[in-house]
Structures are given as C-alpha cells and as structure tokens.
Amino acid sequence: MATRADNIASSFSLANFSKATELKKRIWFTIGALIVFRFLSFVPLPGVNPLILQTLYSQTQGGILDMFNAFSGGSLSRMSLIALGVMPYITASIVVQLASSLHPALAALKKEGESGRKKLNQYTRYGTVFLCAMQGWFLATGLEAYGASSGLQAVVHPGYMFRVGAVISLVGGTMFLLWLGEQITERGIGNGVSLIIMAGIVAQMPTFIANLFEGGRTGSISPFTIIMLVGLMVALILFICFMEQATRRLLIQYPKRATQRGMMAADRSHLPLKVNTAGVIPPIFASSLLLLPLTITQFAGNSVSQDSTIGKIIVTMNQYLGHGKPLYMLFYAVGIIFFCFFYTAVVFNPEETAENLKKNGGFIPGIRPGKNTANYLDYVLTRITVIGAAYITLVCVVPEWVIADTGMRLFFAGGTSLLIVVNVTVDTISQIQSHLLAHQYGDLIKKAKLKGRLR
Template identity: 65%
Template sequence: MASAAEQLASNMSFSSFRKATELKQRLWFTLGALIIFRFLSFVPIPGVDPRAMQDLFATQSGGLLGFFNTFSGGSLERFSIIALGVMPYITASIVVQLGAALHEPWKALKKEGETGRKKLNQYTRYLTVLLTTVQGYFIATGLESLADQQNIAAVVEPGYLFRVTATVTLVGGTLFLMWLGEQITSRGIGNGVSLIIMAGIVATMPQALAQLFESGRSGSLDPLVVTSIFVGLVALTLAICFVERAQRRVLVNYPKRATARGGMHQERSHLPMKINTAGVIPPIFASALLIMPLTVLQMAGGQVDPNGTGGDLLQSLSFYLSRGNPLYLFLYGAGIAFFCFFYAAVQFNSEDVAENLKRAGGFIPGIRPGKATEQYFDYLLNRITTVGAIYLVVICLIPEFAFSKAGLNFALGGTSLLIVVNVTMDFVSQVQSHLIAHQYGDLIKKAKLKGGRRR
C-alpha cells in the first residue's frame, strides 16, 4: 500500500502548484537571483581591454582557465566583477571542513550545534576574503605582465591603482555571490552555491553546442562522430540519473509493541544509504583546489609551451596541467576520490546514527546495538563510497579525456553534466517537497474545520 506521502505526490497537479503561494515566491526569488548573477557576469572591471582578453583565451582556453571560465559562466573570459565566481568560497569551505574534522577546537565548535555552525561559517567568510584578495592581486599583476610576455596589452593603464581597483572589485564580486547563494538557500529553492555554478555551466552550453555543430558542418568532425557524441551525452545523463537515485536500504527492526486488539506488532523500517553519498561536492571541491593556484600560474606564466619542454617552470606546469593530459587527469581523479570518502564521512556519521538507533530501541537484525552497529555502518559506508567514488571518477574523467581529444568545450564534459543533472534533480525534489508540505497543510486545515463544525 502506498504511503500518504506517495499518494500526495501522485495527486500533485498544476492546480496544486497554482495554490502554493510560498513556493511560487521562492521560485521567483531564485529566478531573480540567477538573473542578477548573469547580469553581473557582463559587467567588466575598469581598465581591462575586452579584445585582449579574448586573444588571451584563444591561446589558453584549453587549460584550467577554460574550466574555470565554464564554471563562472564566461565571467573570467570577459574579466567581469565576478570573474573569480564562488570558487574561493568553495576552497575556503574545504579548508574549514577539513579543520573541523582534524582540529580539536573546531571539532568542539562543530558539536555545539547552531552556534558552532555560525562560528565556522564566519571563519569561512574570513578565509574567502583572504583567498580572493591573494588570487585577485596575482591575476591583476599577471594581466599587466602579458604586455611583455605575449604582446597582449590586456590592461589599459598598468600600475598600483589598477591592481588595487581590480583586487577590491574581485573581492566584492565574490563576496556578493557568496551572499547571493546564501539568500537563495534560505529564501529560494535548492542550494544557492550549486545553482550559481549550474547557471554558469548552462549559460555556456549553447556556445558549446554551436561549436559542435560548426565542427560537423565544416568537416573538422565526422558527422558520425557528432552523432556518437549526442548518443554518449544522452547515455551519460541516463546513467547519472540512475546512479544518483540508487541506494542501499538497511533493514531496521524495533521492539514488539502491544496493539489495541491485544496482539503484538513489530515495526520495521529502512535506513537509506545513497550510493553517491557525497553528491556533486567531490568534483566541485577537486576543481576548486586545482583552479585556485593554477589560474594564477597561467595568468602569470605566459603562453603554454606546446611541448612542455621549455625552460620556464610555469609554462611547463601549464602544459602538464592542461586539459586531457595525464597529470591533470590523475590529480583531478585523486581529488574526486579523496573528497568522496571525506564528505561521505561528514554527511553520514556512523557513531551518531548508531547511538540514535539505540535510543529509539531500533536494531539491525543480527547486529548488536551500540559499537557493533557503528562498525557495521562504517563497513557499509566504505563499500558504498568505494562504488560511488569509482562512478564519479569514471563519469568525470572518461568523457573529459574523450571530449578534450575532440576539442570540445568543457560544458559538454562529464563534470558539467554531472553538476547540471544532480543540481536539477535536487531542485525538482525540493519543489515536490514544498508541494507535499502545502497539501498536508490543506488537509490539516480541512480536518480542523470539520472538527469545529461537529462541535
């Protein structure tokens, strides 16, 4: 028999959506915030020549600069006031979460509940300002040095005034995006930072598809290859949807209880453990850790050495860490696997789950409550996370390698598709949750009205 939630979900229609006033307000707020994000991506920093920036990206778009540009929705290519996007904020979040797992004082803060969470968020903001300041200053000086290294006059009037102006503007843009993401999370629908990243990727997809069609029309790509790419994208999307919904259900029994008729009834439930517990966080975190230092390197190091054999260390690093190269793929895959296990342990605390089950009187058949249950959950989590990590590495790296060899845009890679599909599924599920909550509220109101009339 279907549960009450499933029955309500099946009865949802356009009329129920029309009556959900709060949900519509949240959707309009989310849409408005994303429009503001896209508008700001076209507002350039004063003192930068847009044509020179286009020339720069024509030579370096195949490396991590192109990856970063995709995540920021083309903001870096235009060097807008939000050119750094939310990547410094994500990097700061990584550092703070690692500190909360390893540093004892921060561990104690994490256990304090809402007060500790606010304190850690404050540390994240301070670290975001520091990282954005350092990254923005080095990018500004790197743009000035392009005039000598590559004959690209990207800065109209070089000097300390431009460096200070660019750094302050970039810090303000990143902090505004951080605030905007928090507002979407609290007043809109979905995770604000993830939606901003997804909006940037989706904004670059039309250009990527146009590039694919143009390659097929001009003959640089065989029409059969173009068709195969479309089939591969559809298959990749279906595979992501399938695995993201896959879960391991752990049977949980509760003590027998007496019923109204004098019999005994034993309650049973399932504890769901997702195959990909970490979601889309590992590829985003791994990208942020690669992007932050190497964006500065590519801006300051000049043109990438096509063979990687030049004497300049920065040029060699830019070559070996360019898209599709083995070192880039290895570091990216290792980062995804590491954050898979790290974030899964953060999201699913085996000790807390085992303790909560023990307090509620629940137990897993064949497993003793307490420490044995905790060890069993650790065993399950490690096995499930291993499968999830392999899935994420395959989804992110194999299409990335294949598409880089074909010269396609990052927006059609596995990482981009994973983020778009995952965030969209989360967004839809939250919309459904709001609709179900709204229908529950209507049912409770009707029940109260009927009870009042009977009296």
C-alpha cells in the same frame, strides 16, 4: 499502490501548480535573482582591456582557469566584477568542514546545534573574504605581468591603485553573490549557491549548441559524431540520475514498546547510505590539483626561454599533463578515487552514528551495539564507496576522453559540471514537489477544519 512516478506526476499537475501562489512567487523570485547574476557577469572590472583579456584566456585554456570560468558562467574570461564567482566560498566551506571533522574544538562547536552552525558559517565567510582578497591580488598582479612580458597592455593603468581597486571589486562581487544565494534560499527554491553555479554552467549551452550545428553545417563535424555526442550526454545524465538516487538501506530496529491496546510492537526504520556519499568534491579536488601546476607553467612560460632547463621542464609538463593526455587522465582517475574515500571518511563518522543509535535504543539486527556496529557501518560504507568512486571516475573521465578523441569540447566542460547540473536539477525538482505537497496538505487541513465547524 501508486508508484513514486505517479506521485510526482500528480504533484506537478497544472491544477495543483496554478493554486500554489506561494510557490509561483518563489519561482519568479529565483528567476529574477538568476537574471541579476547573469547581468553582473557582463559588468567589466575597472581598469582592464577586455580584448587583451580574451587573448590571455585563449592562451591559457586547458588550465584551472577553464574550470573556474565554467563555474562562473564565462565571467572570468570577461573579467567581470564576479569573475571569481562563488568558488572561494566553496573552497572555504570545504576547508571549514574538513577542519570541523579533524579539529576537536571545531568538532565540539559543530555539535552545539544552531549556534554552532552559525559560528562555522561565520568562519566560512571570513575564509571567503581572505581567499577572495588573495586570489584577486594574484589575478591583478598576473594581468599586469602578462601585459609587461608580451607587450600587450592588459591593464590600462597598472599599479597599486589598480590592484587595490580590483581586490575590492572582486571581493564585493563574490560577497554579493553569497547574499544573492541566501536570498534565493530563503525566498526562492532550493540552495541558492548551487543554483548560481548551475546557472553559470548552463549559460554556456547556447554556445555549445551553436558550435555543434555550425560544425555540422561546415562539415568539420560529421552527423554521426553529433548523434554520438548527444547520445552520450543523454546516457550520462540518465546514469547520473540513477546513481545519485542509489542508496544502501540498513535495517534499524528499536525495542518493543507498549501501544494503547496493550500490545507490544517493535519500531523499525532504515539508515540510508548513499552510494555517492562524497558528492562532487572528489573531481573538484582532483582537477584542481592537476590543473594548478599546468596553469602556473602556462603563465610562467611567457617569460621563460624554452631553451633553458626551466623552460624544458615547463614544456614537458604541458606536454604530458595537458587535457586528454593519457598521464593526465590516469592521475585524474587516481585522484578522484583517493578523494572519494578520503572525503567519505570525513563527512560520515561510523563511531558517532553507532553511538547515536545506541543512545536511542536502536540496533542493527545481528550486530551488537557500540563498536561492532561502527565496524559494520565502516565495512558497508567502504564497499559502497568502491561503487561510488568507480561511478564518479567513469562520469568524469569519459568526457575527457571524448574531448581528446574528437577535439570537440562538450557543453558541460567535463563530468564535474555535469554532476553539478544534474544534482542541482534533481534537488530543485524535489524542492518544488515538497512545496506542492505542503500546499495540498494545507488545503486538506483547511477542509477538515471547515467540516468540523459545520458539524
């Protein structure tokens, strides 16, 4: 019997790929859309001075702006039209998803099928516009305050006209990215929003490689350190690929049914429970909660005297909650573990799953349907979530420790970006494989119909 690797290899053969004209069109459309996204990241926001903005970003590195800038492909540091990227949409979708699991009315709307899903998507878009407007207003106000406090004029003509124009431009840029992501999903390959986030992260790869080789040429980075960094990146990628495919398969058995020959046969299937059910949400939540106060103190530190009580508090927070500090990494790990269990409990409902199995006549061998099945699912899910939480914590904390120890910022700016890139890459490969398999089955059906007509 052929292995899964053999099937993938046969699906990706050049002969099969050259015949799949529809797939090639989808790939070229996806590449073109991502090129448009990269061009937009260099279109500046009207009314700002890019040189002053570069100084602002260099002074606030290590805060939440670092993470947003990594997800937007450097658009935030350049303050382009898409400076906010798709992060407001991600935040709004997470909030709506949490609300649909906790609020009875939204939970009922979620069960309505396609119409309910469209309604929730509409609420998500409303939330995206609201978050974009709010973040854009604070961003424009912060740029004006920075120029006023330090003597550097970040905004050419500060005032309400600049703030309104900045909000309109940022909201329009984010909504255009959402539209572009929808086009990639419908006419391209994979999830368009995920590909846009991955493209923004991967866009920093040339800078990382250039800095790495420049450090090796000047002697600031030893060859052993370079080899260790590359080896660590490869090991983390392989580890993530393995863990993201890891599942706990529960045997589901259905009652015996009569076949055409009069024999009784029992249907069997499996309920796959992913080890990492929470995905990349826990590190995003944990890092956002930790970096938000750090970013606020960095912005406020420009206008507060360090000799005052507030100034001393700000200095203390920046000292102990900075990147690479032991207290920061401890809180980061605790936050990841907490959100792993919290978000897993939100996205997977054991009672609902047990009820669906009972309605369809399915049961887990040795476990009674209903409440006992729900308790068993919760028991299994809790234990595999321990492994998943340990895995995500390791992947996210190790890069932070390497950055603190070597002073060399890794290409993916932390484990969160690394998780996103690997997950989206694996999903895209699966999408391409599905298109190739569908093309092969289509050819087989055509050949079968042709033989039937010849007979």
